[in-house]
Amino acid sequence: xxxxxRPGSNADEAAGLQALIDRTMHRFIERFGHKPQWGAAxxxxxxxxxxxxxxxxxxxxxxxxDRYTVVVASPARPAITTLIAADLNEETRxxxxxxxxxxPGSFGAYVLGVVQQYIARGAAVPNLNLMIAGDLPRGAxxxxxxxxxxxxxxxxxxIAEMPLSPHEKALLCQRAEHEFARVPCGIMDMxxxxxxxxxxxxxxxxxxxxxxxxxLPPRQEASLLVIDSGIHRSLAAGAYQALRRSCESASxxxxxxxxxxxxxxxxxxxxxxxxxxxxxxxxxxxxxxVLNAAEALRVNDLPALGQAMFASHESLRDRLHVSVPxxxxxxxxARRVGQPGGVWGARMTGAGFGGCAIVLGRPDAMDDIRxxxxxxxxxxxxxxxxxxxxxxxxxxxxxxxxxxxxSGVLPF
Ligand code: GLA
Numbered sequence: 001x002x003x004x005x006r007p008g009s010n011a012d013e014a015a016g017l018q019a020l021i022d023r024t025m026h027r028f029i030e031r032f033g034h035k036p037q038w039g040a041a042x043x044x045x046x047x048x049x050x051x052x053x054x055x056x057x058x059x060x061x062x063x064x065x066d067r068y069t070v071v072v073a074s075p076a077r078p079a080i081t082t083l084i085a086a087d088l089n090e091e092t093r094x095x096x097x098x099x100x101x102x103x104p105g106s107f108g109a110y111v112l113g114v115v116q117q118y119i120a121r122g123a124a125v126p127n128l129n130l131m132i133a134g135d136l137p138r139g140a141x142x143x144x145x146x147x148x149x150x151x152x153x154x155x156x157x158x159i160a161e162m163p164l165s166p167h168e169k170a171l172l173c174q175r176a177e178h179e180f181a182r183v184p185c186g187i188m189d190m191x192x193x194x195x196x197x198x199x200x201x202x203x204x205x206x207x208x209x210x211x212x213x214x215x216l217p218p219r220q221e222a223s224l225l226v227i228d229s230g231i232h233r234s235l236a237a238g239a240y241q242a243l244r245r246s247c248e249s250a251s252x253x254x255x256x257x258x259x260x261x262x263x264x265x266x267x268x269x270x271x272x273x274x275x276x277x278x279x280x281x282x283x284x285x286x287x288x289x290v291l292n293a294a295e296a297l298r299v300n301d302l303p304a305l306g307q308a309m310f311a312s313h314e315s316l317r318d319r320l321h322v323s324v325p326x327x328x329x330x331x332x333x334a335r336r337v338g339q340p341g342g343v344w345g346a347r348m349t350g351a352g353f354g355g356c357a358i359v360l361g362r363p364d365a366m367d368d369i370r371x372x373x374x375x376x377x378x379x380x381x382x383x384x385x386x387x388x389x390x391x392x393x394x395x396x397x398x399x400x401x402x403x404x405x406x407s408g409v410l411p412f
Contacts, residue, residue, distance in 0.1 A: 054186030113180025141355020306345025
């Protein structure tokens with residue numbers, strides 16, 4: 001062990017992250033022949049409720065999950081930055097002293113986009129040897145891009161000696177994603193990946209970028225199951241952008257700054273196109289579902305939280321049309337199990353167009369719930385979805401060197 005994670009609240013989580021850090025270190029040493037000097041890790045996220053609300057200045061209730069991206073680096077000699085994504089077997093070489101150009105569609109976009117933001121703020125970023133690895137399914141709607149960006153931003157703050165608050169880091173990463181990956185995402189993913197608290201969901205008010213940590217029930221009382229539909233689509237593809245545009249044109253016609261300000265009576269009476277009507281109705285109802293869900297969590301009313309989750313799924317499916325049959329099958333299977341079988345709620349999570357669903361249920365019922373979902377999925381699609389239970393962890397962290405190695409420290 002050459003670098004270690006912050007001691008976690010749970011031994012299994014900490015062991016999982018440490019194994020990933022060790023793997024990343026080994027790949028780094030194998031490739032570059034010396035030890036890395038810096039490292040950081042950032043989690044992925046699931047959203048309990050509140051999708052397609054963040055870019056409408058609304059509310060969301062995500063949590064950071066115990067699946068991570070780890071980045072480690074050292075100064076490079078010769079003066080070329082080499083970025084390696086260990087799990088993708090991809091490599092990018094670039095000189096950070098030259099102007100950096102957007103690279104939509106490549107993993108390098110997320111790293112260089114963040115580097116570019118630091119440089120734009122006057123930071124001196126040396127050329128680097130940099131290795132990335134993760135155990136977060138990529139492109140599965142679990143914020144793998146935000147996780148990579150925030151991990152890189154956390155490490156660069158140390159390298160460039162430019163400490164940023166977790167808030168500033170989240171905003172910097174959002175800009176990086178807009179400008180370098182050309183994805184017009186909202187703030188939710190970077191925000192929770194950066195600021196989450198272990199054992200808590202995070203109620204984010206995306207109008208003012210403020211949050212409240214809302215405690216989740218202890219793990220012996222409730223489990224969260226993540227089901228990956230196996231359908232992976234990039235947000236850079238047009239559907240997310242089209243939806244965002246329809247929300248913007250709806251607010252323009254309603255004469256409000258964002259759909260957060262729109263009232264339902266106003267929407268019903270307005271001459272909006274069909275998609276604009278649907279987007280506005282979704283956002284207004286989803287915002288109030290998020291607030292109800294947060295209140296349900298505060299008073300540990302899991303049936304009420306579950307009802308809000310089911311209703312959210314229906315709205316995303318029927319109004320926004322961002323769900324896919326794979327996710328609907330999962331949610332229907334969970335609904336069939338219902339409260340008597342240990343399910344409180346289920347929904348697709350994140351942007352949709354594929355990606356993951358989540359089920360909130362009783363821990364002792366998880367085996368039966370998985371079996372029901374597996375069987376339903378198998379019947380319809382002749383394959384099994386990837387499933388795992390997850391817990392709420394803290395946001396990004398720097399990795400501490402446990403064996404300071406002066407020989408691994410090269411002059412810039
Ligand atoms: C993606 C975006 C987020 C958010 C969700 C939908 O994850 O990155 O900003 O818009 O979709 O809620």
